[in-house]
Amino acid sequence: MRSHLLNDTTAERYRRSVTEGVERVAARLATTGRPFTGVTADALAPRIEQIDLDRPLHDTTAVLDELEDVYLQDAVYFHHPRYLAHLNCPVVIPAVLGEAILSAVNSSLDTWDQSAGGTLIERRLIDWTAERIGLGPAADGVFTSGGSQSNLQALLLAREEAKPGQEERADAIPYAKLRILASEASHFSVKKSAKLLGLGPDAVISIPVDHDKRMQTVALARELERCTAAGLVPMAVVATAGTTDFGSIDPLPEIAALCAQYGTWMHVDAAYGCGLLASPRRRALLTGIERADSVTVDYHKSFFQPVSSSAVLVRDAATLRHATYHAEYLNPRRMVQERIPNQVDKSLQTTRRFDALKLWMTLRTMGADGIGGLFDEVCDLAAEGWKLLAADPRYDVVVEPTLSTLVFRYVPAAVTDPAEIDRANLYARKALFASGEAIVAGTKVGGRHHLKFTLLNPETTTGDIAAVLDLIAGHAEQYLGDSLDRAS
Template identity: 40%
Template structure:
């Protein structure tokens, strides 16, 4: 059969088309996402036009604004066309541990594969990423055997090997840090930290929205706040961001939404205080009028 074609929204992370290129898959099909999320109707139309097998990648927590695609509706479309569904939940995946926020990920369980990037909501080293599947048997195609690494008798004796659990033979044991964190904090502990950073992002958005010199793009979907100084042009925003970075006073991202450029503050430190937020707003206010 022909190799599957990847279909994803314009809101997808750059690593998805990059991975398709590395694997020698056909050119991915990118669906426009004018609202910021993947439209199930547009996906349905795209799948109907594809003659071969397809892999659909949805996003739970976009890089720009933390938006979550309508996973349940997308899963319905994939089931109708017999397309496999992957969910990139690198940013928002751990919302499932929070009773307050898990409804945003309704339908996540219907994915064939899910990626989680625990250096965001999870507070782990940058390389601590996970691929989750519904059953361990689905990882069987990854199994490799080399006598000098995982001889059959060693495997039968219970010695662990990574050949079927990682794309790299040698890597840092970041999974140990994940295990220790889960043991120490548990689901409730991680959910509490997640709820805290989400609440802090809403507090920052409220401070900026109430300030006459700033405008906020939208209510934060997770913990990312998009905003811009009123009256500033896109070039002004880019220069402001670089100046703050060069001065060593604040690290802000940038994003494009609704045809405009925005500054991006992603709250990930659960110990951020109201005083910290007020200091950031004061810094921004002073920097925009230098």
């Protein structure tokens, strides 16, 4: 079995195996005619369940043949131009090359003696991102598994910076008095983070949004004042730069001013909108982000990187001490005096992949303008898609996009019952998914079911959008026709 270990004696076997795997994937990518086959869980599960994991095939080709049957042929392919559902991007080739390298070398980015140059590459990319944001010379950060973890770590730092102290101290601020303010369109991980941080069920205050789905700063100011008057401590305001449903960007300069007035930590969740940091034409949309205390970025969304590739950035590197713990076997305190750079001192994780390499390879191959240009393309596409929807009497579109998301609803003229229209939209989404011809997402707006295009593929065209709108209308009309037949 040692012949399967990757080492100096098996390098040629590694080359052959990886080449065969790459050829399989390349062939599948080249011939995939739709984003999904429409396979159901009930149909696929038995094929996987019947595989006896205690009886290996002992042959890479046989294993790849089996993988074709249980995964590759039925995978959801984000590279297809009619995958329009979630915040999943097609990936750039330099990043995939980086993924292959980092997996084979298998560096762990917790300590210097497990990663060496990997540590310095990650630190350089953190500095580069902080410079793009404008956080200042004291900024720092660390790569994470994704936006949810980045938000969790940022709010952990905000909680500690609010200085609740020890509960037994007379002047301590009890966790029950801490509050997080975020818009009603913010990511669900804000509430999840509050729970994980031991805060009460009322810790997150939802701030209403305006017509464009941006946080209302008048309402934020009112809540900050109310909290202060009630003896509560506004520990953080979470501004969103690219909401999941609408791609809306909260008014960052106004929020920053309010945070400064009340001495409140400002966190910007830019998991989606971080691509603007590289945009040649839209960077101004992030004006005000430079005043944040912490920022979440997801390179695996609008930087076109493979999952996972994310980071949390902070204005003041000293605040990362709240995530620092020392273990004698890993990162003893003496290493700080010896100036040994250990990334585990900044991270919630210990063992951690060298995900930074993917972004490094991308920047060194394409440059920031190359990445930002791709994001500009999908934002332009969304603007054209909005025009199509606004001009189509079959649909109501919720808001003109800031980034690359469109939320809309099929509204047949002959049907007035909102619940029946809900059912038609739900049916259309499910039927489209089952057909495999396209994949769209769904959400609720004002309690009503809507559909959603999340456009992150520069290969998608307005022709694709128009075709998918026709498919949706066709499925919805079929449902409504069948519904009339059932009623009669």
